[in-house]
Amino acid sequence: MKKLIAGNWKMNGSLAANEELLAALAKGLEQRPSCEVAVCVPAPYLMQIQTLKSKSPALAAVAVGGQDVSGHAAGAYTGEVSAAMLKELNCRFVIVGHSERRQYHAETDALVADKTKAALAEGITPIVCVGETLAERDAGRTEEVVKRQLAAVIHTNGHCISEVVVAYEPVWAIGTGKTASPEDAQAVHAVLRAQLKAATDQSGRIKILYGGSMNAANAAALLAQPDINGGLIGGASLKAADFLKIIAAAN
Numbered sequence: 001m002k003k004l005i006a007g008n009w010k011m012n013g014s015l016a017a018n019e020e021l022l023a024a025l026a027k028g029l030e031q032r033p034s035c036e037v038a039v040c041v042p043a044p045y046l047m048q049i050q051t052l053k054s055k056s057p058a059l060a061a062v063a064v065g066g067q068d069v070s071g072h073a074a075g076a077y078t079g080e081v082s083a084a085m086l087k088e089l090n091c092r093f094v095i096v097g098h099s100e101r102r103q104y105h106a107e108t109d110a111l112v113a114d115k116t117k118a119a120l121a122e123g124i125t126p127i128v129c130v131g132e133t134l135a136e137r138d139a140g141r142t143e144e145v146v147k148r149q150l151a152a153v154i155h156t157n158g159h160c161i162s163e164v165v166v167a168y169e170p171v172w173a174i175g176t177g178k179t180a181s182p183e184d185a186q187a188v189h190a191v192l193r194a195q196l197k198a199a200t201d202q203s204g205r206i207k208i209l210y211g212g213s214m215n216a217a218n219a220a221a222l223l224a225q226p227d228i229n230g231g232l233i234g235g236a237s238l239k240a241a242d243f244l245k246i247i248a249a250a251n
């Protein structure tokens with residue numbers, strides 16, 4: 001299966017900075033990568049990114065994604081962005097259930113499952129994030145937590161679960177410079193893989209990404225694990241040289 005390297009810009013960027021970053025990516029991607037590449041950008045920049053893409057053949061290889069989506073289709077939900085809106089802006093992906101949304105916006109497993117459903121209804125591939133906190137890991141609860149988070153999404157989405165991308169992002173590794181060892185990450189990925197296998201006979205096509213301080217130096221070892229099918233990259237996706245090195249490691 002093709003690996004997927006997805007950048008999560010989080011709440012970073014500006015019109016000028018985005019243009020610079022994409023120009024540098026275009027330069028590095030003149031030779032089309034053999035892995036899939038995506039950038040998940042703040043909603044106000046989706047149009048800008050699509051415009052820049054349309055002007056650069058090298059950026060054709062870069063899919064665009066959102067970072068969150070409403071669980072509702074439309075209506076009186078001030079501040080929310082619907083899956084239909086993301087679709088209109090040609091989003092191929094949307095991140096759902098990122099730990100920063102679970103933590104700072106009190107997103108529950110049920111809400112994450114609804115958001116996944118809303119994205120799938122528009123034909124957008126949700127990148128569903130799961131992961132344990134440091135306290136949960138220290139308490140030996142990693143497996144229980146990620147399985148509970150994924151189970152909610154499976155429960156709500158039934159056989160459509162084969163259309164999602166899963167991202168395992170240990171919360172303690174996000175933005176901290178601490179990465180799960182390739183073996184520890186693989187162990188959790190294997191648990192998730194088994195859970196997906198029990199849910200659908202199409203589980204073989206589901207990509208499971210690793211996220212959490214993946215960088216140019218550690219990407220190759222993580223991506224070499226049998227159940228790690230790509231990466232969700234935060235900080236390192238904001239620096240073209242680093243992001244390109246991760247893409248190269250996945251090729």
Ligand code: PGA
Nearest residue numbers: 174175212213233234235
């Ligand atoms: P990080 O973020 O690579 O900066 O740790 C990953 C993520 O939160 O998706």
